[in-house]
Amino acid sequence: MNDESQNKMGSPTPEELRQQVERTRDELGQTVEALAGKADVKAQAKEKTTAAKKQASEKTAELKEQAAEKTAAAREQAAEKSAELKEQAAEKTVAAKDQAAEKAAAVREQAAAATAQIREKAAQAAQAVKDRTPDPVQEKTAQAATQVRESAARAGQFAVDRTPGPLLEKADRVAKAARANRTPLLAGGAVLVAFLLIRRGRGRNK
Secondary structure, eight states, X not given: OOHHHXXXXXXXXXXXXXXXXXXXXXXXXXXHHHHHHHHHHHHHHHHHHHHHHHHHHHHHHHHHHHHXXXXXXXXXXXXXXXXXXXXXXXXXXXXXXXXHHHHHHHHHHHHHHHHXXXXXXXXXXXXXXXXXXXXXXHHHHHHHHHHHHHHXXXXXXXXXXXXXXXXXXXXXXXXXXXXXXXXXXXXXXXXXXXXXXXXXXXXXXX
């Protein structure tokens, strides 16, 4: 039996073997490529996951930094605003105190001026009455005033002798207040007495 008969009976020829080897090689290459592709997809997915995590971490750090900067800026602005408000409040307080002091000084000055005017007018009125009053009337006025003072002194002593202690203290306070305003009262009293005496003298002349 020769080679041709063996080939015809089913034994592969060298050409057929070579073709089978090439087909097998091609199949192995395709399998290897497919496996490499699958491995590459996994690697790419892993790389993408790692990159996404890195980006997320960087973004989180960036957001935290921005939030910290905004918080610090807000605190600084709040501190500046608080200091500004405190300064404005202090300035307003000082201005209010200055205005109050100025108004108080103005009121005191006006009161002093009014008091001086009253005293001056009372003195002028007393002097005018004195100038228009005859000497005999002035003498009688002086005598009457002396008698009034003496009578008042006697009456006062009599009242002191019979007045309880608490009432004496109260009377002493009233007397001090009266002495504080003695000048206007004396001037008014002198004017009244002089007026009455003048009227009395004119009545007698009639």
